Amino acid sequence: MLAIINKELRSYFASATGYIFMSFFLLISGIFFSITNLLGQNPLYNNVLSSITFIFLFVVPMLTMRLISEETRQKTDQLLLTSPLKVSDIVLGKYFAALLLFLLTLLITVLYPIILSFYGNVAVGEVLGGYIGFFLLGAAFISVGLFISSLTENQVISAVVTVITLLVLWIMDGIIMGLPTDRKSSIVVVGILVIAIAALLYYSTKNIYISAGAIIIGAIAMVLLYVSNPAIYDGIILKLFQWFSLMERYQSFSFGIFDISSVVYFITFSFAFIFLTIQTIEKRRWS
Amino acid sequence: MIEVNNLTKQYGQHKAVDNISFKVEKGEILGFLGPNGAGKSTTMNIITGYISATEGTVKVDGFDILEQPGEVKKRIGYLPELPPLYMDMTVEEYLTFVCNIKKVSVHKQKEMLGKVMNAVKITDMRKRLIKNLSKGYKQRVGLAQAMIGEPQVLILDEPTVGLDPKQIIEIRNVIKSLGKDHTIILSSHILSEVSAVCDRVLIINKGKIAAIDTPENLAKRLSQTNKMLLRIKGSKDNVLKVVKEINSIKTAEVTGSREAGTVDIIVEGKEDIDIREDLYYAFKAADYPILMMKSMDLTLEEIFLQVTTQEQIIEQETADNFDDNDSQQKEDGEDVSDNK
Structure with missing residues (x-):
């Protein structure tokens, strides 16, 4: 698994993907930090994190679109699948590589609350909770992207479908309001x-x-x-769709509420999609 | 070493591999031969565990591919039809990655890399990006990848495709030397390659085994030694007259005239009789010089065609084809690689 993580991280930075991802993420978060906290003179850092969740729509496909689709297209999956590695090792390795790059970028943004702390007291617990929520939300979105990448050989299709899917998850709260409950x-x-x-x-x-x-x-x-x-x-429809309402779960984190059930929820959600990814690859070998 | 039993792979209604069984002994080189779409690659993909069979079992060194895939995969080095290379890596990085996924311990990696790169002569290329290598070098890197981890079994799907004649000979020698301490299955469209490298040949057609034997036995089994092609200086009628007077000859057929004043004729002797001497004395007595006398032994090409198409090509064979045999074979090889 380490070999796969290593290889994926290397390939992010062998192409422009890793750099584009990091710079785009830091640029947007920097802009929002400057406007909200510095220029707006607002002490609440979690507002920044909440307002930049939309960048997942753009950066997650960047990370995940080629993870598995490219292996299938280039037939390099033949090397991986005929090596002693298990399919779960391969998929987890790829997932953790994407997650690691995301975490690394997120760690750089920790500079912002540190800057804030020069001007006053920052609620450390609240910011920490906000970061955990933000990270878990990203981890869940990455698992969705990874799964979609395993469904197609085409990177572009993979990216477009991921954007659409994330968009649907994004507006899930709005969709839920319009659903019948009878x-x-x-x-x-x-x-x-x-x-x-x-x-x-x-x-x-x-x-x-x-x-x-x-x-x-x-x-x-x-x-x-x-x-x-x-x-x-x-109201069973509501409950069904609420399961996919990642944003609602995230909100509680940004308000500074550390809800262990939400943590479990995000991890379960991620592993469900990782499991689906493994099954998709296994299924392809059996058909 | 490798045991394949009643292997079947079904894609919808189409059977890509249909009830194949064979065994490969330790240290043996087995050649897979067959036209495009015969099921060669599918069989190899199943043995290596890339795809699974619809029915049947594969055992490598006593381990079943479904029950203990890890043990089987540890013992197999696989070069697929298209070498599975990461274009944005250098040769060295790529091979190190392969070492890692094949769980070669770190302190042995350097030695392993040196060994395999030396064997396929890519040491000079080790700092180059794979995407900048020529097709021949990419193929070699693919072969090096299969050799990493010292697997007991090597499965090579068309290892010499896309190489120039010099490289083909080099790779063939590499495979031959590997054959001393490895069990190898290789597939090919090029028959001369199979007969040069392999201990046994398995001819596969439409997913079924058409024949399995040593190259020599295959040739012997299907050859017709009592059929001779002759070129005689003389007129057609006179030559036929002479032939008719030889008792041991069953049939004779004039196939045309390639040189001025000569006749090409195919004669068939009665069963198990060597007719060469009779022919010599008869034509000597009639004073017609024999310019050429050639046994109509089947070459591997002909066996291959015969087994896979069930046609009696001997009957259609003319002197032209005989003379052009070598070039024809090369064309065959090229056609096939173009189809890729």
Whole structure:
């Protein structure tokens, strides 16, 4: 895994990607720091972090677009997959390389609160919490980008799809507000979900019985749930989409609230996408 | 060393590899031969664990590729069809990276690098970026990569594609010398290469094994020694008359005239009879000089075509093809590499 991390970090700086990423990140954060804190004479550093979360939309694809797609296109995945390395080693190595570069850049921005501290007291705990939240949010976004990179051989498609996906995650709170909460539409959505899972099963196993079984089990579970506790369906769509609402979770960090459940949430979210990435690569070998 | 049993790979409805079984002994060099899309690369990809088989098992040194992929992969060095190179690395950086992922311990790496770079003669290139290397050198770096970690088994998919004739001979010698202490499977379109390097040849066609044997045995098995091509100085009718009087001859067919005043004729003897002496005495008596007498032994090319297309090409063979045999073979080789 170390070999992969090493190689990926090297390749970030062998091309312009690493430099562009770092300079863009530092430029935008520098501008916002100057405007908000220095010129605006505002002591709250976390406002800067909150207002620059939008740069993830641009910089995450930069980090992740070629991570796996380029290996597939250049057929260098043949070297990695026929070496004694496990697929999980390869994927984790790539993920941690991107994460490390992001962390490194983030550490440079620690200069800003240090500058602030010359002019007054900085709430260290609050800033630290803000940074942890910001880092975890970035880590989650990078895992999404990594997953998308494993789906295509084309870097450009990978980048565009990542931007769109992150944008959807970004505006998830707005989407949630427009969603129906009544019981009927909830049941319809859950039904669609069950069918989608069955279709996915059929796609990956090509076994009609397994997917038919999944539909039947799903339907029975739905009916049982409805009979025993129909209220469970209320607002289930909201709950479903809220799971993807990364920004909402991040907000609590920027207010200085260190919520351990949010930390667990972000880590789970990241590992879910890393797991999906590993599965995508394994699946490709089996088809 | 390598045991492949009932291997099948199915892509949708299409069977890329269809129920293949074979064994490779330790220290043996096995050649895969087959037209494009025959399933050579697919079989190699399955043995190395890059893709998985639909059915069947692969065992390397007693370890199953599905059950203990780590153990198998440790024992295999693989050069795929397209060398898996990182273009933005120098040769040395790349090979060091390969050392790392193959878990060669740090203090042995330097020695390992020196050894493999020396074997494929890329030591002078070690500071160059891979993207600036010529195709031949890229191929060598790919071969060096496969040799790192001292794997017992080397699997080489068309190792000499894109090299110039001098480099081909060099790489062939490298492979031959590696064959002393490695088990090697190599695939090729170039038949002369296979017969020059390999102990055994496996001809594969449409995903099935068409033949597996030593190059000599394959030639022997399919050759027809009692068929001779003759060039006789004399007229067609007279020559045919002479031939008809020889008892041991079953059929005779005039194929044309290549030189003025001569006739080319293919004669077939009765079973297991050496007709060469009879021919000599008959034509000597009739006073028609024999300018050429050639046994119609099958070359590997012909065996290959025969096995893969099931055509009796002997019947269509003319003296032209015989004379141009060598150049034809080269064209074949080039055609194939162009298709890549």
